[in-house]
Each structure stands twice: as C-alpha cells, then as structure tokens.
Amino acid sequence: MKYRSNIFTITFITVIHALHCERLHNQIYSSIDGSAACFRRLNGTHQMGCSSSDNGSVGVVHMIKEISDAQWLISNSSAGPYVAVVSTSLFNNIIDLLIAEPNHVAGVLLYDNSTTRPTAFSHESKCPNEYSAGPGSTCSSQDSNVWNSKGTGLLRRDIPFPIFFVPDSKVDEIDKIEKCYNRYNLDKNNQIGKPLCSLQLSSFMYAAVNTAVCLRRSASSAFLTPTKVCDPLGDYNVYYSLFPRSQENNGEKKTVTLVTARIDSASMFDGVAPGAASSVVGMVTLIVTASTLAQMIPLADAKLYDHNILWTLFNGESFDYIGSQRTAYDISRGQWPPLSPLSLSDIKLHLEIGQLGGSLPLYKENSSWPLYAFAPYGSVLPTEITEFLAEMSQAVSSKNMSLEPVITTNLPPSSLHSFRRIFKNITDNASLPELLLVDHRETFTNMYYESALDLYENIDFVYRNISIGTDGKFIPTTELLANGNMTESDPQVKISRIASALAQTLYQQVTGKPYVGSIDEMLYCLLRSQGCRLLSAADYMSNTDDATVGKPAPLYVGVATWSSTPAVYAGHLLALLTGTHLDINRTACDALNVPGFSNYYLRGWNHSGVCVQTTMNFSQAVSPAFIKTDYDFTSNEFSTWTESVWQGMWVRVFVTAGGGGARLACITGAVATVLAALITYWLQANANIIFPALSTVPLVGDAAPAPILRSVNC
Amino acid sequence: MDLNKLPNDKKLELCRSYFIGGCFFLPFVWAVNVVWFFKEAFVKPAFDEQKQIKKYVLLSGLGAIVWIIILAAWVTAFQLNRVAWGAVGDSLSFIVPLGRA
Numbered sequence: 155m156k157y158r159s160n161i162f163t164i165t166f167i168t169v170i171h172a173l174h175c176e177r178l179h180n181q182i183y184s185s186i187d188g189s190a191a192c193f194r195r196l197n198g199t200h201q202m203g204c205s206s207s208d209n210g211s212v213g214v215v216h217m218i219k220e221i222s223d224a225q226w227l228i229s230n231s232s233a234g235p236y237v238a239v240v241s242t243s244l245f246n247n248i249i250d251l252l253i254a255e256p257n258h259v260a261g262v263l264l265y266d267n268s269t270t271r272p273t274a275f276s277h278e279s280k281c282p283n284e285y286s287a288g289p290g291s292t293c294s295s296q297d298s299n300v301w302n303s304k305g306t307g308l309l310r311r312d313i314p315f316p317i318f319f320v321p322d323s324k325v326d327e328i329d330k331i332e333k334c335y336n337r338y339n340l341d342k343n344n345q346i347g348k349p350l351c352s353l354q355l356s357s358f359m360y361a362a363v364n365t366a367v368c369l370r371r372s373a374s375s376a377f378l379t380p381t382k383v384c385d386p387l388g389d390y391n392v393y394y395s396l397f398p399r400s401q402e403n404n405g406e407k408k409t410v411t412l413v414t415a416r417i418d419s420a421s422m423f424d425g426v427a428p429g430a431a432s433s434v435v436g437m438v439t440l441i442v443t444a445s446t447l448a449q450m451i452p453l454a455d456a457k458l459y460d461h462n463i464l465w466t467l468f469n470g471e472s473f474d475y476i477g478s479q480r481t482a483y484d485i486s487r488g489q490w491p492p493l494s495p496l497s498l499s500d501i502k503l504h505l506e507i508g509q510l511g512g513s514l515p516l517y518k519e520n521s522s523w524p525l526y527a528f529a530p531y532g533s534v535l536p537t538e539i540t541e542f543l544a545e546m547s548q549a550v551s552s553k554n555m556s557l558e559p560v561i562t563t564n565l566p567p568s569s570l571h572s573f574r575r576i577f578k579n580i581t582d583n584a585s586l587p588e589l590l591l592v593d594h595r596e597t598f599t600n601m602y603y604e605s606a607l608d609l610y611e612n613i614d615f616v617y618r619n620i621s622i623g624t625d626g627k628f629i630p631t632t633e634l635l636a637n638g639n640m641t642e643s644d645p646q647v648k649i650s651r652i653a654s655a656l657a658q659t660l661y662q663q664v665t666g667k668p669y670v671g672s673i674d675e676m677l678y679c680l681l682r683s684q685g686c687r688l689l690s691a692a693d694y695m696s697n698t699d700d701a702t703v704g705k706p707a708p709l710y711v712g713v714a715t716w717s718s719t720p721a722v723y724a725g726h727l728l729a730l731l732t733g734t735h736l737d738i739n740r741t742a743c744d745a746l747n748v749p750g751f752s753n754y755y756l757r758g759w760n761h762s763g764v765c766v767q768t769t770m771n772f773s774q775a776v777s778p779a780f781i782k783t784d785y786d787f788t789s790n791e792f793s794t795w796t797e798s799v800w801q802g803m804w805v806r807v808f809v810t811a812g813g814g815g816a817r818l819a820c821i822t823g824a825v826a827t828v829l830a831a832l833i834t835y836w837l838q839a840n841a842n843i844i845f846p847a848l849s850t851v852p853l854v855g856d857a858a859p860a861p862i863l864r865s866v867n868c
Numbered sequence: 869m870d871l872n873k874l875p876n877d878k879k880l881e882l883c884r885s886y887f888i889g890g891c892f893f894l895p896f897v898w899a900v901n902v903v904w905f906f907k908e909a910f911v912k913p914a915f916d917e918q919k920q921i922k923k924y925v926l927l928s929g930l931g932a933i934v935w936i937i938i939l940a941a942w943v944t945a946f947q948l949n950r951v952a953w954g955a956v957g958d959s960l961s962f963i964v965p966l967g968r969a
Contacts, residue, residue: 205967360966370955371964383966798967 183354186331186805188324189263190423190606191357192317193803196365196384197474198779198787198794202309203359203422205798206261206316210356213237213260214345215335215807224248226342228255233345235260237353239331242607243272246306256314261355263805265320265328266607274304274601277422278472282567282603285790286474288574289582290530290563301566303597309422309604316355318805319423319606331807338809352810360384361798366787368796384796388714388776390721391477392417392467393491394728395769396447397456398750399464400493408462410500411660414569415440415507417720419709420472421606424803427710430612431600433471434680434709435511435649437724440465442653442673445731447661453734463660464496467724468569469775470711472604474793477775478569482576483792490773493750498580503538508568508592510652511613512600514645518614521642524556525652528590530563530574536587542659543589549655555648558595566592591656610681613645617678620671628671646673676727681706684719687759692726695740695755695763713797714776725770729754733768740765871908879908880917887924895935898928 192204214233218224218240227236228251237260240248245264252259280300281293293300295307320327334351341348361368361384368384397408415436419429428434444465451459470476484490485498510525517523527546529539547557565571568590574581581588593599602608618640620629631650634640640647650670672688679686684707712718733754736743743755743765751767758764779785779792787794837844871879883905890898902925909922950957951969958964 208967358967362966362968367954367958367969370958381966 183806183808184330186263186318186320186324186327186353186807188327189318189320189803189805190426191355191803192313192319192422193357193424193800194359194361194798195387195473196361196363196368196796196798198366198790199364201312201362201364203798204313204316204357205359206355206357208358210354210358210804211235211237211260211316212352212354212810214810215239215331215339215351215353217332217335218244218248220244221247221251224251228252228258231258231345232343233348233350234258237261237263237355239263239265239328239335239353241270242266242275243270246272246275249306249308252315253311253313259315261316261318261353263318263320263331263353263355265325266322267325268322268611271607275605275607276302276305276601276603277308278302278305278420278604279307279310280305282472283474283571286479286571286575286793287567288530288565288571289578290565290574291571292564299596301598302603304601305603309420316357317422318355318357318803319426321426321606334807334809347812347814349809349812352808354806354808356805357800357803359798359800361796364787365794365796368798382799384798385713385715386776386780387470387473387711387793387795387797388476388774388780389418389469389711389718390725390772391469391481391775392721392725392728392770392772394444394465394725394732394771396444396451396463396465397453397459398769399462399491400750406460407500408460409502410462410464410496412464412466412496412501412504413440413443413507413660414466414468414478414504416471416477416569417467417469417709417724418472418477418711419608420604421608421710423606425708425710426606427604427708428606428609428681428706429604429709430608430610430615430681431511431514431602432509432604432608434677435514435613435645436507436509437467438673438676438680439510439649439653439656440467440507441676441724441727441731442650443656443660444728445672446653446657448732450657451661461502465728467721467728469721470777470793470795471569473711473795474777475569475572476711476777476793476795478572479576479792480775480778481773482572483778484773486576491771492773498577498586501586503542504570504573504586504588505542506568506570506588506590507656508566508590509598509600509603510591510593510649511645512598512603513593514648515612515614516599517648518643518645521554521648522556523593523648523652524558525550525591525593526558526560526595528560528562528565528592530565530570530581530588530590531561531584532563533561534584535561536584538587539589546655546659549658550652553651553655554642555651555655560595565590566594566598568592610677613677613681615645615677615681617682618644618646618674619678620674628675631670634670640670646670646677649673649677672731679706679727680709680723684723688727688730689723691757691759691761692723692730693757694726695757697757711775714774714780721772721775725772726754726756729766729768729770730756733766733770736765736767738765739763871904876915876917879905880921883908883921883924887928890928890931895932895939898932898935901925901928902932 194201194203194205213235216227216236216238218238227238235258238252240262242264280295280302282302284293284295338349338351372382372384416433417437419427419432421427468477471478481490485496488495490496527543529535543559550557570588570590577586580586602612620634647670650673675686675688679689683704707719709720740755740763743753746753751769752771754766756764756766777793779794883901886897886901905921905925909925
C-alpha cells in the first residue's frame with residue numbers, strides 16, 4: 155500500500171515536471187512568427203542564396219540604425235558572432251560590409267517598415283537573365299548602361315550566413331526584439347561575460363555546389379532511404395486561343411498572333427514575391443485584353459476570320475526564362491501546343507507585354523503613361539511591325555497616352571530572348587516579327603524589380619471596390635469616370651486604356667471596351683487578397699476551403715513537383731472572363747467533350763456553379779534541361795535552376811547566459827571528479843582497515859542478495 | 869574467457885584460429901589476437917607452445933599494422949579528395965553530407 159502511494163507521488167511529480175519543462179522552454183525562447191527565410195538556389199555552375207548551420211545560427215542581437223553600427227560589428231565587436239537586425243532602408247548599404255567580413259556575423263534579420271522604405275530595392279542583377287539573352291543584347295553587368303540600374307545582384311550571390319525577412323505587418327516582432335536588445339545589449343563595449351539578447355536563425359539547406367551535384371545526390375544513396383536535396387524550378391504556362399485551334403484543317407490553317415506576358419516574379423525570401431510592377435500589371439493587361447476581344451468576337455464568328463490570337467502566360471521567367479524556353483523548345487520539336495502544334499510559319503507576329511507599371515507613380519498626377527515598343531531590328535522593319543505600331547500608336551494617342559518605337563536589337567529582359575536564342579536563324583532574317591511593349595526606355599522605371607517591396611504601392615494602386623453584381627457585370631469605364639468614381643490618372647484606367655488600345659489594334663474590325671472594374675478587381679486579387687470575389691468566382695466549385703484572405707499569392711515559380719497557385723489563378727481568370735458560360739449542371743459539364751475545348755465547373759459570380767467552356771489550357775513550364783537526357787548542365791543552353799530542400803525555417807529570440815554559471819558548473823564538476831578519484835583510491839588502499847569483517851564474507855552468499863535486490867527495486 | 873584457466877595446447881589452438889580468422893580481411897581479429905596473447909607470447913615463462921604463439925602474435929601484429937597503414941592512407945586520401953573526385957567521390961560515400969560540397 156505504501157509502495158503504491160509512493161508510485162503515485164512519483165508519477166504526479168513527473169507529470170508536473172513535464173508541464174513545468176514545457177513552460178520553461180517557452181520562458182527561455184520566444185519565436186518570431188511571420189518571417190521568411192532566404193533560401194538556396196542552384197544553377198549549372200553555382201550555388202546562390204543562404205543557409206544557416208545545421209541547428210540554426212545563433213548570434214547576439216545588434217540593431218543597426220546607422221552604417222557605423224555595421225562597421226562596429228565587423229571591426230570592434232567582442233561578444234560575437236552577432237545577428238544584425240536592419241531595416242530595408244539600410245540593408246543595401248551594409249550587406250556588402252557584412253558579406254566581406256562574415257567572421258562576426260551569424261545572420262541578418264531584415265525588416266520592412268512601410269514609413270521608411272528605400273527609394274530603390276532590387277536584388278536582381280543589373281542585367282536580369284544576362285546569360286540567357288538572345289543575340290544582339292549588349293547589357294553587361296560590368297557596364298554602366300544596364301536595364302536594372304539599381305540591382306545589387308544579391309539574389310545571384312552565395313551569402314555565407316542566413317537572412318530572414320520580417321514584413322511590415324509583423325512589425326511587433328521587431329519591437330519585441332528591440333525591447334530585449336535595449337534591456338541587455340545597450341552597453342556595447344562591455345558585453346563579454348554578460349547575459350545578452352540573442353537570436354537563433356534556422357534555415358539549413360540540404361543542397362550544395364550546383365545543380366548537377368544536387369541532382370546526382372538526390373538520385374543516389376541506394377543503401378539508405380534516398381534523400382532528395384533539390385528540385386528543379388518549374389510550374390505551368392497558361393495558354394488560350396481566341397478561336398479553338400484544333401478544329402482547323404491543315405488546308406485552312408489560320409495564322410496566329412502570339413501575345414505573351416509573364417506570371418512569375420521573385421525575391422530572395424521564401425513565399426515573398428509580390429511582383430506588382432515586375433509581372434502583375436503585364437499579366438493583368440494580357441488577361442483583360444483577351445477577355446475584351448473574347449466579348450467582342452462571338453465564337454460562332456470564328457469562320458469569318460482567317461486569323462487567330464494565341465495568348466500565352468509564361469511561368470518561371472525570372473530564372474533564365476524557364477517557361478518561354480520550354481515553349482520555344484517544344485515549338486521547335488513540333489510539340490506545342492500538344493493539340494494541333496504551332497509551326498513558326500503560322501506566327502504572324504509575336505507581341506510580348508513586358509514589364510509595365512514601374513512608371514505609373516511618375517505619372518500619377520495626370521492621365522499620361524508613355525509606353526515604348528522595342529523592335530529588335532536594324533533599319534528595316536518587317537511590315538507586320540510597322541502596321542502594328544501605326545495602329546497601336548493611333549489607338550493609344552486617342553487616349554492621351556503615347557507609344558514610342560525603339561528600334562534596337564538590345565532588348566530588355568523578356569521572353570523574346572528565348573525565341574531569339576532557340577530560333578536564331580529565323581529571328582535574324584525577321585521572318586518571325588517580334589515586338590516588346592514596356593513602360594521604360596534605357597533603364598527600368600521599376601525601382602523594386604523582383605523584390606519583396608514590389609508591392610501594390612509601387613504601382614500606386616488604390617482599390618476602389620467597384621461593384622460587381624452577382625451576375626459578374628462590371629460598370630463601364632466611361633460611366634465610372636463620368637460619375638467621379640475614378641479619375642483618368644488612376645492606374646486602373648490607364649491599364650484599361652492600354653488593354654483597349656491593344657485589343658483594338660489586334661482586331662481592327664472590332665472596338666474593344668474593357669471594363670475598368672475588372673482591372674480594379676483583378677489587381678486587388680493579385681496584389682492585395684486572394685480571397686477576392688473575382689478569384690473566388692473563378693475557383694473550382696469543388697474547392698470548398700477558402701483561400702487565405704487578406705494576403706496575395708506569392709508569384710514565385712516554385713518547384714516543378716508542386717504546382718503553385720499563380721498559374722492556376724491566371725488560367726481560371728482567363729477561362730472565366732473569356733469562356734462560354736453554359737447553363738448545365740456539374741455532371742453534364744464533366745461529361746461534355748467538345749474537341750478543342752475544355753470544360754471547367756467553376757463557382758461563378760453567385761457561387762452556384764457555372765460550366766465554363768474554354769480553349770484555355772496549361773502546359774509544362776519545366777526547363778528542357780531537365781527533360782533532355784544527358785544534358786550538360788554547364789553548357790548554358792537552357793535554364794538549370796534548382797531549389798534546395800530544407801527541413802524547417804524558424805527564428806527565435808532568447809537571452810544567452812553570461813557564461814558564469816557554465817564556468818561554475820564546469821569547475822565544480824572537475825573538482826568533484828578529482829575528489830571522487832582520490833577518495834576511491836584512498837578507500838581501496840585502506841579497504842582492509844575499513845571493512846575488516848566484510849573481507850571474510852563471500853560476495854555471493856545467502857546474506858547478500860536481499861540488500862542488493864532491495865536497492866535495485868527502489 | 870580467462871586464458872589462465874586454459875591449458876597451453878588450447879591456448880595455441882585459440883591463437884592460431886584467431887590468426888587464421890584474421891586472414892579473411894578481418895584485421896581487427898588480428899589486433900585482438902595481439903593484445904590477448906601478448907603476455908603469453910612475451911611475458912610468461914617459456915613453455916612448449918610459446919614459440920608458435922609468439923609467431924602467430926607477431927604475424928597478427930604485422931598484418932594489423934599493415935592494414936592500419938593501408939586504411940589510414942585510404943581514409944586520408946578519400947577525405948582530402950572526396951570533393952575533387954566529384955561523382956566518384958559521391959558514389960564512394962555511404963552518407964553524403966548535406967548542405968556542403
């Protein structure tokens with residue numbers, strides 16, 4: 155009975171102990187939530203990005219308010235290594251200092267404060283995708299004449315310590331760290347031996363060296379369970395044709411205008427790729443133009459036209475043009491689109507809607523928005539180009555905007571480079587006319603190209619919440635301008651005018667009137683909240699879980715093994731806005747099989763479900779490097795980007811002990827050991843004196859077991 | 869097993885079988901043989917089988933040392949050159965380190 159009560163007591167104490175331990179852990183560490191880590195990417199020759207040590211890098215917090223704080227950290231600090239906590243406004247000034255002298259640096263915690271943003275913030279290189287550029291490109295990172303003049307190239311460097319990014323919405327986490335810093339670390343010159351506020355950054359990357367090595371290691375290790383260390387980057391391209399192409403016979407094949415834009419953007423940090431001006435405005439312009447044309451030309455009239463338009467959104471363009479390289483490569487093998495492949499001679503014009511939106515804040519006072527059309531030719535332009543330019547200039551000038559042709563083979567970064575590389579002979583003799591539409595000339599007007607700060611503010615976007623009824627009808631632009639809901643200087647209006655001019659030019663026969671409301675809503679969906687009405691109407695009826703409300707989807711291309719949301723969103727928006735809405739139920743919709751069309755059962759505007767019949771489809775955006783057997787990863791022919799695998803990413807703040815306690819424990823332990831050794835020696839030497847009686851008793855006897863057993867039981 | 873309780877002929881038998889066992893690429897068995905029978909071979913007063921035990925102990929010791937030299941040389945060469953050997957280095961590795969070359 156007594157034993158049982160003892161067991162109860164022990165169990166009780168153990169349980170209490172466990173609870174207490176959990177609380178103790180929480181008392182020591184406080185995790186920093188909502189941060190995003192810089193991770194490692196690899197290409198054919200290098201590794202880039204960041205990695206922490208295996209268990210997370212630990213460093214003393216050092217708030218960097220001025221450049222001198224960073225200089226003190228690398229040259230005069232004593233209690234290192236340190237974690238530099240720095241705002242986006244100072245980051246670019248100090249990061250090179252820290253990378254040059256990484257001995258005292260355990261990591262960097264970068265935070266965004268919307269009140270003090272830098273005027274420029276781009277970690278892409280000065281010539282984005284320089285090594286995948288087509289013939290005629292003269293941009294070189296060493297020159298002064300570069301596209302992304304504010305680019306630091308950090309995205310393409312191997313950084314010797316981890317970096318974490320805390321967005322503006324999580325500014326209270328920085329307050330927490332600063333409070334801790336002010337309490338323990340302020341006495342900068344007397345930090346040794348004191349308890350100090352510290353940060354632990356964990357973002358250990360599995361892959362290393364380059365793509366060839368990490369793919370080899372992912373495939374090998376046959377003895378143990380294979381560990382995948384990296385994945386190829388890739389996702390899906392989206393394409394949609396005005397008229398179904400698979401119904402065409404060979405005899406009456408329609409020529410095609412290829413209109414392209416890009417979906418993806420990038421940044422150094424996981425899950426952070428807003429890309430407002432880097433990609434969203436271009437993508438929205440394409441979708442709106444496509445939907446405008448689709449509304450103006452009924453599908454039934456397809457037979458009246460001998461020309462078709464193929465709209466394509468490329469994915470993974472930030473990383474050596476993954477999507478367009480794959481598409482151009484597939485066209486060259488006669489495999490794209492899979493149904494009725496396109497041949498180069500079918501393409502009458504390739505128009506790329508490039509980077510738009512960067513100059514919108516420059517012209518926010520008035521209704522103008524100068525655009526530039528880059529044509530990669532010498533003095534003689536193909537007739538298709540001259541005709542297009544003339545029509546388009548006329549269409550935009552009637553809207554108080556301008557379009558200036560720039561005739562040069564030095565094209566800004568765009569998917570045209572992939573076509574010009576893969577079809578070098580054809581583009582050289584101008585039998586594939588190409589044109590690129592952007593809103594910059596010598597250098598980017600977007601100061602935040604492919605960065606965490608390329609947010610909706612960067613294109614001066616203010617959501618107007620222009621009502622869409624349950625039927626999905628948008629109010630016409632003219633009405634909104636007339637009743638003062640919108641002004642001519644609004645980015646939404648400007649984008650709608652470009653889309654309208656483009657639609658008008660692409661099909662001179664019809665006059666497109668895109669609804670600015672759809673642009674307002676679409677920009678809101680892609681830049682502010684994926685829980686918006688348009689995306690929720692374009693979602694699968696079967697999808698019941700609500701998207702993360704209040705956050706835009708990151709536009710990073712991601713890895714090929716997981717499909718990410720941006721391509722799906724773009725495809726569904728195209729389907730919803732351009733497709734034929736059929737009034738049939740779900741089973742009938744799924745059963746429907748019309749050649750050249752696919753059917754999607756989407757939620758629709760009133761969430762009751764709608765069957766959309768569309769020519770929209772997805773095609774793989776995985777670099778040819780990963781589908782060709784025996785591809786030489788150092789050949790620089792195709793994109794070779796891979797992304798490292800990681801286990802977890804977390805940050806926590808805690809106070810490290812001054813070291814006095816640890817030293818005391820060590821000394822006490824050493825003294826106790828020596829003392830025990832001495833006593834044991836002495837006891838053994840004098841055993842005969844101390845245990846005179848026991849020495850005669852046999853060790854294994856009847857008397858001995860009882861006490862031994864008892865002690866074991868206890 | 870207590871060697872002291874073993875008759876001398878059994879000791880020789882045991883020592884020989886350990887030597888033969890070590891011939892099957894088991895240098896550790898040779899090393900054990902040397903340590904185990906060192907006293908019998910070199911310290912104990914002479915007995916009939918001691919000469920032969922001494923021979924086996926010496927041979928085992930020599931074999932173990934040769935093995936140690938070979939293994940040490942290989943381990944050093946491998947550790948220094950694994951990265952430089954590239955694909956060969958990786959395929960010779962049982963566990964490839966994560967996150968570095």
